Amino acid sequence: MKNRSRTDLIASILEVTSRGEARKTKIMYEAFLSYMQLKEYLSILQEKDLIKYQGSERTSFITTEKGKHFLNTYNKINKMIATIRRE
Numbered sequence: 001m002k003n004r005s006r007t008d009l010i011a012s013i014l015e016v017t018s019r020g021e022a023r024k025t026k027i028m029y030e031a032f033l034s035y036m037q038l039k040e041y042l043s044i045l046q047e048k049d050l051i052k053y054q055g056s057e058r059t060s061f062i063t064t065e066k067g068k069h070f071l072n073t074y075n076k077i078n079k080m081i082a083t084i085r086r087e
Contacts, residue, residue, distance in 0.1 A: 007074065009033065010050070013041055013072045014063050017051050021060035 012031035016022050022030075028038045036072070042061070045051040050067035054060045063071065 008046065009037065009041060011071060011074045012054060013038075014050060014067050017061045018063040018068060018071060021054045021062055023060050027061065 009031070013027055014034075015029045016030045024038060026041070027033070027042075031038075033041070042051070045067070046053075046065060048066075049064055050070055051061045052064050054062045
């Protein structure tokens, strides 16, 4: 796996949480993150209102509307870059 930028890591987390409620373990494994990375990024994403806790037990996360907008924009930019590289 290539080295991923902070933006790539954030998008990976948002991708997992956009598919429905996700616990820390699920996010960690599906986004290929260490526990230390996970803690750091969950804190940042909550602070920036890109993800939020789901439910009263505060064990699962979901992507907020702002997070979905970020992910959508990220994916559009990646598609444009891929198109440019093919030319």
